[in-house]
Amino acid sequence: MKIIMLGAPGAGKGTQAIMIAERYGIPHISTGDIFRANIKAETELGKKAKVYMDQGLLVPDELTTDLVVSRIQQSDCEKGFILDGFPRTIPQAECLTRAMAGLNDRIDYALNIDVKDESIVNRMSGRRACLNCGATYHVANMPPKQAGICDHCGGSLVIRDDDRPETVAKRLSVYHAQTQPLIGYYEEMGILMNIDGSKPLNEVFEAVTKLLEA
Numbered sequence: 001m002k003i004i005m006l007g008a009p010g011a012g013k014g015t016q017a018i019m020i021a022e023r024y025g026i027p028h029i030s031t032g033d034i035f036r037a038n039i040k041a042e043t044e045l046g047k048k049a050k051v052y053m054d055q056g057l058l059v060p061d062e063l064t065t066d067l068v069v070s071r072i073q074q075s076d077c078e079k080g081f082i083l084d085g086f087p088r089t090i091p092q093a094e095c096l097t098r099a100m101a102g103l104n105d106r107i108d109y110a111l112n113i114d115v116k117d118e119s120i121v122n123r124m125s126g127r128r129a130c131l132n133c134g135a136t137y138h139v140a141n142m143p144p145k146q147a148g149i150c151d152h153c154g155g156s157l158v159i160r161d162d163d164r165p166e167t168v169a170k171r172l173s174v175y176h177a178q179t180q181p182l183i184g185y186y187e188e189m190g191i192l193m194n195i196d197g198s199k200p201l202n203e204v205f206e207a208v209t210k211l212l213e214a
């Protein structure tokens with residue numbers, strides 16, 4: 001099962017992607033996580049990506065696409081994978097389609113988690129991330145057991161630089177300009193599935209699994 005997740009930043013696609021990956025036993029590949037791990041490790045890629053991420057901008061396609069195309073060719077991706085946060089531009093999507101065709105393969109589903117901008121701004125203001133392992137929480141909807149502390153590793157929870165209100169506004173406008181056109185792209189390919197992301201997390205997940213298992 002080869003899946004890509006579409007949706008605005010903060011629509012909950014990361015959380016759904018992790019749940020889908022667990023249920024179907026496929027790797028969860030998040031370009032945001034890959035960049036954040038590189039920033040933490042202070043790699044050259046991390047240094048370059050941080051400049052764009054902190055401003056709410058997309059990391060250039062040339063730093064992103066090769067990374068994903070080589071990742072999906074690793075052996076753990078043979079039975080499937082879920083891409084979370086990639087593609088985010090039409091050129092990235094075209095590259096992915098070409099790379100998959102070169103492997104005699106194709107993406108099975110593009111799941112679009114649909115949430116209105118107003119709800120996204122509200123959600124993002126409550127989002128907290130672990131400085132150490134990157135796990136994300138929400139102060140109201142998905143709180144950690146102990147406020148400010150990560151359930152998984154005990155690390156401190158903070159507001160990510162790219163979740164600050166001014167950066168969220170920028171990320172949303174970048175989403176509408178550069179990523180939203182992918183909905184039409186995958187609709188034309190006949191693999192788009194729209195999911196109402198405004199519902200509680202478990203209901204969204206139920207809707208997702210129903211579609212995938214139909």
Ligand code: AMP
Binds near residue numbers: 059064
């Ligand atoms: P995310 O965790 O998916 O919201 O990604 C966080 C940030 O990483 C984004 O705001 C972008 O700056 C960068 N990023 C992640 N994935 C991509 C991508 N496919 N193309 C360009 N930039 C990306």
